[in-house]
Amino acid sequence: MARTLTLIEAVNEALLQEMERDERVFLLGEDIGGSGGVFKATAGLLDKFGQDRVLDTPLAEGAIIAVAIGSSLVGWRPVAEIQFADFITPAMDQIIQQASKLRYRSAGGFSCHLTIRVCCGGGGGSGLYHSQENAMWFAHEPGLKVVMPSTAYDAKGLLLSAIRDPDPVIFFEHKRLYRTAKGEVPEGDYTVPIGPAAVRREGRDLTILTYGSLTQPSIDAAGQLAQKGVEAEVVEIRTLAPIDKETILNSVRKTSKVLIVHEDKRTMGFGAELAAIVSEEAFEDLDGPIVRVTGPDVPAIPFAPPLDKAWNVDTGAIVATAEKLAAY
Amino acid sequence: MARTLTLIEAVNEALLQEMERDERVFLLGEDIGGSGGVFKATAGLLDKFGQDRVLDTPLAEGAIIAVAIGSSLVGWRPVAEIQFADFITPAMDQIIQQASKLRYRSAGGFSCHLTIRVCCGGGGGSGLYHSQENAMWFAHEPGLKVVMPSTAYDAKGLLLSAIRDPDPVIFFEHKRLYRTAKGEVPEGDYTVPIGPAAVRREGRDLTILTYGSLTQPSIDAAGQLAQKGVEAEVVEIRTLAPIDKETILNSVRKTSKVLIVHEDKRTMGFGAELAAIVSEEAFEDLDGPIVRVTGPDVPAIPFAPPLDKAWNVDTGAIVATAEKLAAY
Amino acid sequence: MPPKSSRAVTDKSPGTTARSPELLLGIYRLLLKCRISDEKARILFRQGKYGGNFYSAVGQEATNVGAAYGLRDDDWIAPSHRDWTSNIIKGAPLKFCFAQLFAKATSPDRGRSSPAHMGYPPLNVITPASSIAGQLSVGTGVAFGLKKHGRDSVVVAFFGDGATSTGTFHEALNFAGVHKLPCLYVCANNRWAESVPLRLQTALENLSDRAKAYGFPGVTVDGNDVLAVHDAAQAAVTRARAGEGPTLLECKTYRWYGHSEIDPAKYRTKEEVEGWKKKCPLAAFEKQLLDKKILTEAQKGQIASEITAEINAAVEFAEESPYPDASELADHVWAERGA
Amino acid sequence: MPPKSSRAVTDKSPGTTARSPELLLGIYRLLLKCRISDEKARILFRQGKYGGNFYSAVGQEATNVGAAYGLRDDDWIAPSHRDWTSNIIKGAPLKFCFAQLFAKATSPDRGRSSPAHMGYPPLNVITPASSIAGQLSVGTGVAFGLKKHGRDSVVVAFFGDGATSTGTFHEALNFAGVHKLPCLYVCANNRWAESVPLRLQTALENLSDRAKAYGFPGVTVDGNDVLAVHDAAQAAVTRARAGEGPTLLECKTYRWYGHSEIDPAKYRTKEEVEGWKKKCPLAAFEKQLLDKKILTEAQKGQIASEITAEINAAVEFAEESPYPDASELADHVWAERGA
């Protein structure tokens, strides 16, 4: 049976069901217990499972990841929360030098079976320190897996995969989607595999590669483009690492044109890797430049409404750029 | 008067001369005083300038950057050293959330006039934690400037620019180049501007975009290619952020083919951004795929000699790939 | 030199005796100004006059006022998210403080930072990031720079109990201890970090004990007793100016409202909240001054109406100020891109 | 509960009285094994038998042996760069220890980590990163996991004086204090972090005082007195197994040689080095045992030659082992890419 859930409800349900199914799973982070999380992703779980399995930690992101890593070595399946992606920087040493490399440096003798949930992205008025994405740093680090769902269905299915995955998975939840992304979600257990991208709309004229908060605007843009006679294929990169090259390249081979859309800053944003893959592996199929529609090269999204809005990549911008590219 | 110096001697000379010229400049880091640095980059400076200007800090990279940031607010010109790029992760919060954003978040009311010197890269047997590059994270962060010289001349000139630059500059020094990169260096004061890339060799058949330790192997490869009738242009991206698009695009417009070469891991490596720029802004000029020759998607360079060697991108690999590309 | 051990100052402050009425009234005025401004900021938020969030410090005024009252213009403050009023205490015109909440072009940061995250460069109040304890980084660095100049200015860094769990706190205070920096670390221990209670944050009873790890004094005071805080802070400032190094000053206090204006704070009991409200730092001090006749009812009314008038003018200024233009988005990223 | 304050144990250990000869000889054998192995590792490095670097712990053996002697197989050790011998102490076969230095395919990590950065999964010795204090992160997490299981195993984490300046140290120990984790934090305070002297690292006299910030005991012992270290460690292990929480054990000791084999260590005076060499932890203990006739000269010679034979065989094994193949480069990045 499926019901309509928001993305945050889907996250909450995945956590709840996996904690019921697997006693080794426990949660830790700031404000995940007593308050149920800043956005209520963990609401109700403390009451249901108690402090032993829903742990409010000291204000120390490094310690949160440290405890997740170490406890996984003795058989636990920790799901750590970093309250905002902006606050993942104090845990970089633990994530990069410990979690991503422990399996490798011990040739498989030790490994980190853990999940790090991170709330990320702009939410309209979140400001410089509650709107960062910061996902691309981790996509550069083999040993990690990086996931960002845009639908409620994927949120549940990918989170269940992440918790069961024997490697460290960083699971990004875009705050703008928490309550705006709604959809059918099965009640029971299912997984969406980590890896495969999703073709959200088929089309023959150009491929839009996107992820996270700009998935739906890209789909919307494709709808508007169709009315103008342009059939855009929308591919959502649900897993940023490892990347599903096959789905990307298959689409590009069909459409011959690529538009990359993301909210994060442009230079060295995740779109750069997508462009690099396509320009290396599907060059012969390309009939136009690989165009990026992204956030600007500005440190983070500023607070004042006109500035926040000026950052925003919206459907209009996608449509306009796609039209030009289609006509190229 | 110019003499032949190694890259590390050029770094040392730049520090010495700038400290003599500008009393506001001081150095801080681990082991930069009493021992003159792990590689002797700061040798002799403690004796010459005393503890007030050459400060051995506690073992705390976050504190090193913190003190650099804060002291710059009251007029100092700190040059901080991070002993190995591998150990920059504990300072990520300070670099990303403070240094890169202080000017922006205060609309210019405060700013960070500081330089961070970082020893990076593989040195042949440096192992997992003394061989990381980690430069690309910072190229994603507007507000920072990121520099990596490959010649002694540039090392001195760019370091002097960095120290005088009103923004935070991360200055990467590749350990393999410290003593292998030798060249003429003027005795007196001069600067190499932050920004411009350098065309190291002219050619019409393809463009090699590279930086750091693979600059010289790329030039060597171009020499070998010339004997096979392939004229490669070698462009060294001395400044990773902000990127000199113009020089890159001019070269690509001339040669129509691009080979990207770097030591760092492939996925989301700096080469991704180069490929993205070219495929977006010089698509019409391209006559072949944008090919990357890079380190593998492995967490870091392992220690055992055969594994270390297997990582290595060498002249042979560049030549072989370039030949194929030229023939495309 | 072995470190001086921390001392817990739990006894009551000596009170109003032997202090000039100017000082007492100055502190009173500032306490009141902070209280009314903060309550006004809350109302404006609830009225939807600005978005984002606001982190009220009502209930904690004695900590910030006591610690920062009497600082010189050339001293520095390194505030956090709950220290918007430290700008007021340092002397920033109210109109800029409200313009900051409204994220207007007339605010010191031209609307870039979130409300309450305010700095004021002309008076050395460092624009804070949200990143907890970041101000301890920057503040400690400033203190190092000041000492290096041979100046006798000091830095006062504010932070909460939660911030003391961060690695940043440790690295900053350890550095300050080694170099005897002129820095005053003022911990407003309000017993909660968002919803996380103190017992899950630390095994300590007194956070001033953290100073024992750094070899400089740690002092615990009643953070709702403005004179107790002021005395302890002044002693620390004197030490700092004399080159004797930093002090960690723990002020035990409480925030009356939620972590922010969108936090119903259901994790706290009513009794706890009501108990602390009875220890209102403003009411207690006001009563002292009235009792001693340093303040009269008439004066009290006049001060309040002066402040209210000033706030109203400030709010008007903020409301009438324009937003920054969208075209400013990429200004001040690098020096070359200055506006 | 208010924290117990640290106590500085500077008096001599009770010595050999009332201890079983088995224990004393066991400790002696291990001290000697560490010393000879370490000196052998240095020689092999100098002979160019392996590259990279080696971080000798000669002079510090009493700290590692005293702290880890008697741990159970199910206990954990979280070592750092200078704790290669902690594998030996935990019981890892010497042949693997030397294979690790040589980065051979027979080493536990198949040659991935730098020499001396050794872990041994079968006996719960965590493969260290170089990143200073990282082992405190992972070790603390393991302790949390053990406690969660209700097991009475403990974690012994080794680190140096320099490591105590890191934010990682603070976050780990604070967490351990809040949750009373079964973790023993053993600081080998050898007075230098590479070339940085203790006075530039901390304002403290005793690093065990850092524990005062976390609400658990901090103890300082003579790190060259193996029985003093062992007593303090055993008390801490007993506490930990009983659920009473962590202990910070500072062992004052000294590394005889440079930070690594390529460091001439010119930053230290000859007097300082010679002074410490006179306090040789091995010689002192040996003399005690000889004096008390627990050890005879004949036995001594026999133990030494047994160890030497074992080491020689181990070195031979290591030399004869193949390097990992280049084709292994990308193995064990993710679970799917296991070899």
Ligand SMILES: Cc1ncc(C[n+]2csc(CCOP(=O)(O)OP(=O)(O)O)c2C)c(N)n1
């Ligand atoms: C590094 C970091 N982690 C998490 C947060 C989210 N956060 C904001 S305030 C806060 C609690 C702060 O508690 P405390 O230090 O006691 O200050 P208080 O809010 O009580 O004044 C948290 C967890 C943050 N801003 N920065």
Ligand SMILES: Cc1ncc(C[n+]2csc(CCOP(=O)(O)OP(=O)(O)O)c2C)c(N)n1
């Ligand atoms: C995060 C980090 N910063 C710097 C280094 C370089 N480094 C390696 S060992 C060392 C000194 C360690 O000193 P201490 O903790 O006292 O241990 P000891 O070497 O004396 O045993 C330094 C600075 C590192 N490995 N990791």
Ligand SMILES: [Mg+2]
């Ligand atoms: Mg608090």
Ligand SMILES: [Mg+2]
């Ligand atoms: Mg040491």
